[in-house]
Amino acid sequence: MDRQSSRVLLRTVGLTKAFRGLVALRDHSIELHEREIIGVIGPNGSGKSTLFNLITGFSQPNSGSIEMEGRSIVGLRTSQIVAMGIARTFQGSRLFGSLSVAQNVLTAAQLRHPVGAADTVLRGRRYRERVAATRQKADELLDLMGLTDQAGRVAADLPYGDQRRLEIARALATGPQLLLLDEPAAGLDSNETKVLAALIRTIRDRYGVTVVVVEHDMDLIMALCERIQVLATGEVICVGTPEQVREHPKVREAYLGHA
Numbered sequence: 001m002d003r004q005s006s007r008v009l010l011r012t013v014g015l016t017k018a019f020r021g022l023v024a025l026r027d028h029s030i031e032l033h034e035r036e037i038i039g040v041i042g043p044n045g046s047g048k049s050t051l052f053n054l055i056t057g058f059s060q061p062n063s064g065s066i067e068m069e070g071r072s073i074v075g076l077r078t079s080q081i082v083a084m085g086i087a088r089t090f091q092g093s094r095l096f097g098s099l100s101v102a103q104n105v106l107t108a109a110q111l112r113h114p115v116g117a118a119d120t121v122l123r124g125r126r127y128r129e130r131v132a133a134t135r136q137k138a139d140e141l142l143d144l145m146g147l148t149d150q151a152g153r154v155a156a157d158l159p160y161g162d163q164r165r166l167e168i169a170r171a172l173a174t175g176p177q178l179l180l181l182d183e184p185a186a187g188l189d190s191n192e193t194k195v196l197a198a199l200i201r202t203i204r205d206r207y208g209v210t211v212v213v214v215e216h217d218m219d220l221i222m223a224l225c226e227r228i229q230v231l232a233t234g235e236v237i238c239v240g241t242p243e244q245v246r247e248h249p250k251v252r253e254a255y256l257g258h259a
């Protein structure tokens with residue numbers, strides 16, 4: 001992909017977040033281009049989740065800007081940010097454990113295409129069309145994630161790897177342009193991680209989304225990402241291709257404690 005010619009989807013400039021004097025993220029800037037797969041890496045506590053929380057409206061920056069397609073999203077509610085096309089997964093599972101696999105995805109799809117109370121009561125053509133479109137989308141995502149056979153199972157009963165893929169299906173069901181994945185490979189074995197990498201590429205190709213992956217699994221990051229940003233103690237220490245990042249002395253220093 002030629003990044004020069006692709007549009008910037010999301011841009012952060014000078015983003016800073018402190019918690020009671022501890023600066024979790026300092027002066028963060030990045031441009032995420034359409035259809036890119038980008039990794040954000042860094043040692044524990046370097047600010048990766050803080051960045052996702054700021055972009056998705058879970059917390060507010062002390063300073064700096066976040067623009068989605070040129071429009072500021074700072075201060076918007078999480079639901080408004082979802083409606084603008086930003087979806088995420090979390091480090092720990094946030095599935096509706098007691099709902100079925102299909103219901104988890106349907107619930108998320110309805111966030112993007114809500115059915116009004118009047119439509120629900122009248123059950124007219126528009127209602128039926130919406131419900132059918134939502135079901136079709138959910139079926140398509142379950143199929144993509146290899147979860148069709150599990151659709152009727154209670155989500156909490158799924159094997160761990162399936163739960164992680166269900167979380168991605170649920171995020172995709174909101175119809176995002178930007179998908180933020182927080183440690184999607186955590187707890188997966190190396191085979192499951194390979195399947196996940198292929199799926200993330202398929203998702204990008206099929207839906208044209210931009211994907212940001214926060215991950216400690218370096219093999220996944222290096223194999224999957226076109227660009228990587230490295231954070232250490234809340235600061236950006238470098239951005240580059242996997243090769244550039246691997247060779248960067250500051251990255252070695254951040255991970256190994258010496259250059």
Ligand SMILES: Nc1ncnc2c1ncn2[C@@H]1O[C@H](COP(=O)(O)OP(=O)(O)OP(=O)(O)O)[C@@H](O)[C@H]1O
Pocket residue numbers: 019022023024042043044045046047048049050051
């Ligand atoms: N809600 C909070 N209140 C206080 N401190 C916080 C809060 N959230 C994050 N921090 C602190 O901010 C710093 C950055 O945390 P963050 O979770 O963003 O790091 P991370 O890179 O995602 O780490 P990990 O790889 O361990 O998930 C850490 O020192 C953390 O303790």
